[in-house]
Amino acid sequence: MSKEEILFFLNSNKDKAITNSPAPFMNWLAPVLLNFSEGSLELAYTVRPEMANPVGILHGGVIAAIIDDSIGATLITYGKLEFHATINLTIDYLGAAKPGDSIIAITKVIKKGKQLTNAICEIWNKDKTRMLAKGSSNLLLANQYAIQS
Template identity: 25%
Template sequence: MDDSENVINHNMQRLAEAAASTFWGYLGCEFVHIQDGVVTIALEAKPHHLNPIGMVHGGVLSSLLDTAMGIVTMTARPEEKVVTTNLNVHFVSPLYAGRLLVTAELVHQSRKMLTAQGRVTDSEGKLGTMGTGTFRVI
């Protein structure tokens, strides 16, 4: 493992510790991978993440996308505070209890605005939800 990977892993661990007592921890998110501007997080979707018809609740999926894309923007601007200004979510296929993977990447950035895109898949790689987000440096 080279020095840059060590720094990324250390930062990822620090971020996870800081987020454990926030909404991130409440949802049950976990870091999987951060490298080259791409973030992957995971959630073990359990019964309390589901809606009454047995699918993962849209609010959970939206939160996962917002979180993963927010992390991407934070890694792009580590010395600044970044907040979501717009979130577009497309529910393309139902997702159910089990391991969900969320991958996000930065699409564009300017001095004060960043745009990211993300995807939520099940453990077999089936796409369930995708979205874009715009984030503002405050």
């Protein structure tokens, strides 16, 4: 994909649920792309019943997956389709959400190097008045592992 095709993909998915990503897991999460700029994304998610744990709140593993997937997706805002492997992921769980709730993920790349990228993600309630989780990650450029179509 060229930089123009990537920007077209981002712009054509703005304010819509992403269901046509090359990443099947992102399609399952079905976030709505609210905003993007180079090194940053803002995505909205609706918590579905299958995302809940046995006590009826958003499963910590799903929160981790949202943070990891959102951070990974942020790297496409640089206009290159490259594969980055997560080499660590640190999460603080600060609040809860339940099925039917809308949550917002806001990402920011802190440092992008030639091989290593550091980024953060915050998960908020829909009004952005209560942080539910925050995470940070380092990702390694690993194009040799990308599946070629």
